[in-house]
Amino acid sequence: MNIFGVLACDRLNGTYLRNGPGQWNIEDYNFRHLFDGYATIVRLHFDNGRLLFGHRQIESEAYKAAMKHKRLCFREFSEAPKPDSFLAYVGELASLFSGASLTDNANTGVVKLGDGRVVCLTETIKGSIQIDPDTLDTIGKFEYTDNLGGLIHSAHPIVTDSEFLTLLPDLVRPGYTVVRMAAGSNERKVIGRVNCRGGPAPGWVHSFPVTEHYVVVPEMPLRYCAQNLLKAEPTPLYKFEWHPDSGGYVHVMCRASGKIVASVEVPPYVTFHFINAYEEQDEDGRVTAIIADCCEHNADTTILEKLRLQNLRSFAGHDVLPDARVGRFRIPLDGSPVGELEAALDPDEHGKGMDMSSINPAYLGKKYRYAYACGAQRPCNFPNTLTKIDLVKRKAKNWHNEGAVPSEPFFVARPGATEEDDGVVISIVSAANGEGYALVLDGSTFEEIARAKFPYGLPYGLHGCWVPKKAS
Numbered sequence: 454m455n456i457f458g459v460l461a462c463d464r465l466n467g468t469y470l471r472n473g474p475g476q477w478n479i480e481d482y483n484f485r486h487l488f489d490g491y492a493t494i495v496r497l498h499f500d501n502g503r504l505l506f507g508h509r510q511i512e513s514e515a516y517k518a519a520m521k522h523k524r525l526c527f528r529e530f531s532e533a534p535k536p537d538s539f540l541a542y543v544g545e546l547a548s549l550f551s552g553a554s555l556t557d558n559a560n561t562g563v564v565k566l567g568d569g570r571v572v573c574l575t576e577t578i579k580g581s582i583q584i585d586p587d588t589l590d591t592i593g594k595f596e597y598t599d600n601l602g603g604l605i606h607s608a609h610p611i612v613t614d615s616e617f618l619t620l621l622p623d624l625v626r627p628g629y630t631v632v633r634m635a636a637g638s639n640e641r642k643v644i645g646r647v648n649c650r651g652g653p654a655p656g657w658v659h660s661f662p663v664t665e666h667y668v669v670v671p672e673m674p675l676r677y678c679a680q681n682l683l684k685a686e687p688t689p690l691y692k693f694e695w696h697p698d699s700g701g702y703v704h705v706m707c708r709a710s711g712k713i714v715a716s717v718e719v720p721p722y723v724t725f726h727f728i729n730a731y732e733e734q735d736e737d738g739r740v741t742a743i744i745a746d747c748c749e750h751n752a753d754t755t756i757l758e759k760l761r762l763q764n765l766r767s768f769a770g771h772d773v774l775p776d777a778r779v780g781r782f783r784i785p786l787d788g789s790p791v792g793e794l795e796a797a798l799d800p801d802e803h804g805k806g807m808d809m810s811s812i813n814p815a816y817l818g819k820k821y822r823y824a825y826a827c828g829a830q831r832p833c834n835f836p837n838t839l840t841k842i843d844l845v846k847r848k849a850k851n852w853h854n855e856g857a858v859p860s861e862p863f864f865v866a867r868p869g870a871t872e873e874d875d876g877v878v879i880s881i882v883s884a885a886n887g888e889g890y891a892l893v894l895d896g897s898t899f900e901e902i903a904r905a906k907f908p909y910g911l912p913y914g915l916h917g918c919w920v921p922k923k924a925s
């Protein structure tokens with residue numbers, strides 16, 4: 454559906470796409486977890502103060518099969534089909550115990566590759582699906598033409614105009630392969646490999662950060678669990694297990710050589726989203742350490758349980774959102790065996806809620822000052838504010854509307870900007886009354902510039918990308 458609205462924001466021209474799990478049922482069968490839902494892509498096309506709005510389901514094999522057979526046919530985040538559903542679909546017992554039964558429901562993020570192709574992603578490699586950013590048509594599976602194999606990758610590749618970097622966790626020989634795909638290509642090439650320091654499996658890598666010269670590979674004690682991947686019934690931590698005794702680590706790989714230049718033990722941590730990383734230099738310009746910031750859940754895995762739909766749909770006014778902070782890792786490059794992890798600012802500044810972050814992409818991998826994220830105004834059961842974090846002043850500025858749930862604040866720089874926060878922040882908000890609107894905040898003052906009400910409410914969504922207007 455496309456609806457025109459008028460927006461007091463004529464400095465923004467281009468398309469914001471936001472992906473996320475938007476359909477949590479098949480007929481009268483209801484899914485369990487926020488991350489289970491079938492992907493819904495939302496499009497906000499900004500054109501000289503006018504907003505064209507639309508949304509569509511991504512036509513993954515998992516979604517099409519569920520709609521056709523009226524039952525779950527593939528394994529989602531917490532849901533698994535009854536064997537007869539999947540076997541009826543593909544017809545082979547072995548498939549149930551292999552990657553074939555994993556979903557391709559690309560419900561997590563959307564990226565614009567350097568050559569302009571737009572790809573929706575999740576953590577299964579086969580869940581990489583190309584879409585048309587204008588019509589939201591599903592074009593088809595994005596085929597990686599290399600022979601790297603594997604079933605899963607990070608849901609958040611680092612994408613720039615020239616490349617796509619990602620991590621492939623290795624569940625058989627615990628470790629991670631760091632790969633690079635040049636813009637315009639479908640072939641990933643190996644940069645290097647890191648062996649895990651703890652066990653029994655690699656830590657979950659939903660995202661990872663990079664600096665100008667290094668790839669930072671996190672190994673958190675929340676680890677993949679191959680048995681849980683194959684279980685039909687959900688386990689407390691779904692496809693993962695918490696192994697605090699196995700230790701938490703951060704590895705640093707040189708982008709050019711693939712060599713590991715640091716591998717440090719850090720306090721146990723739980724993070725899904727890295728914010729950014731950069732190289733710290735001494736007064737002679739020598740790189741002495743890597744600083745990597747993330748949305749850190751105080752080494753507490755309960756956030757995964759809190760994101761079950763039943764919990765999200767039953768807020769009784771009690772504060773149930775676990776605390777989170779901006780976790781700052783300092784990874785020395787002098788051969789020290791340990792790194793540090795501390796809060797980059799007092800978490801009370803953002804209500805001890807912290808997730809779904811973005812930065813000015815021009816500062817990717819570089820020393821930066823500002824991050825935008827969802828924070829909390831308590832009591833709440835879900836992040837309910839937008840927050841602008843000033844990492845230098847260690848302060849936050851917060852936006853909140855009573856009862857509203859905003860999605861990831863996405864920063865878009867003003868063309869020609871020279872200041873880091875010169876631009877706008879876009880968020881899609883679900884209002885208390887179930888209505889929805891697009892919200893545009895000034896990136897510098899964090900004041901509202903514009904909002905445009907949608908003709909109907911939208912489900913919560915996760916991550917977005919910006920497709921600038923084509924030069925005419």
Ligand SMILES: CC1=C(/C=C/C(C)=C/C=C/C(C)=C/C=C/C=C(C)/C=C/C=O)C(C)(C)CCC1
Pocket residue numbers: 488528529530555556561575576577605608659682692725756806807808809835836915
């Ligand atoms: C489909 C399979 C998997 C899927 C994993 C998915 C879809 C993971 C998605 C993770 C997301 C969206 C994480 C977001 C976190 C947001 C947070 C913590 C917000 C907190 C707010 O306070 C695997 C599990 C990889 C297994 C194979 C099958």
Ligand SMILES: [Fe+2]
Pocket residue numbers: 561608609659725726915916
């Ligand atoms: Fe994510």
